[in-house]
Amino acid sequence: MKPTSFYPVIGTAWLTESHDFYTRLLGFEATFVSDWYISLRHTAAPASELALLDHTHPTWPESHRAVARGMLLNIEVEDVDAEWDRLVVREGLHPVLDLRTEDFGQRHFIVADPNDILIDLITPTPPTEEYATQYTDIG
Template sequence: MRLTSFYPVICTSRIDETRAFYTDLFGFEVTFEADWYVSLRRPGPPAHELALLDHTHPTLPEAYRFPVRGLLLNIEVEDVDAEWERLVERGGLTPQLSLRSEDFGQRHFIVADPSGVLVDVITPIEPSAAFAEQFTDG
């Protein structure tokens, strides 16, 4: 199989607020918009895609028409400290996890979007010796 695209679709009751979160704070652009679906793309390279879907829309099987729960999106950036300042200190977002360095090789913090999706903003760092052996080549 040759993939031509792969992206998450967030099922939400808060399409407008969630669209604004990703466009205003993370640089995504709207490529399609209806009252029940928004397609977002962050120009690249590489380009990144994300979509938002009204969780009550009949395109979803009825048994699955619920808002998103338990989703964590990782966004890797060059300078997580600068993003902490921009998004939390100046931007007023409430951290769900404060900025910190992890032995497993990440400096990161977590915020939540209006739909309750956690957004983990990460800069990779050197892992501790205990974790370095667990990484594979590639």
């Protein structure tokens, strides 16, 4: 298989609120908008795409029509401390995980979108020696 694109689609009961969250707070722009589906692309990283789909729409297989849950979306940013200040301090988002630096090589915090999907905002940091040996170079 040789994919030409790959992006998550979140089944949601909160299409309007989710659209606002991802565009206003996280910098995505809408590339398609209907009353049941919204396609988003990040303004600073156009290969970063996401879609929102009304979980009751017939294009979603009936046997799986449910609001998405149990998902964590990672977004790497240049300055996670600045994003903490913008999103938590100034916008008032409630952190699910407070800003911290991990031994495995990231400084991050987690907030939730209107669907309770977790958004992990991350700036890579040097890992400790213990974790450094676990990284592979596949590039």
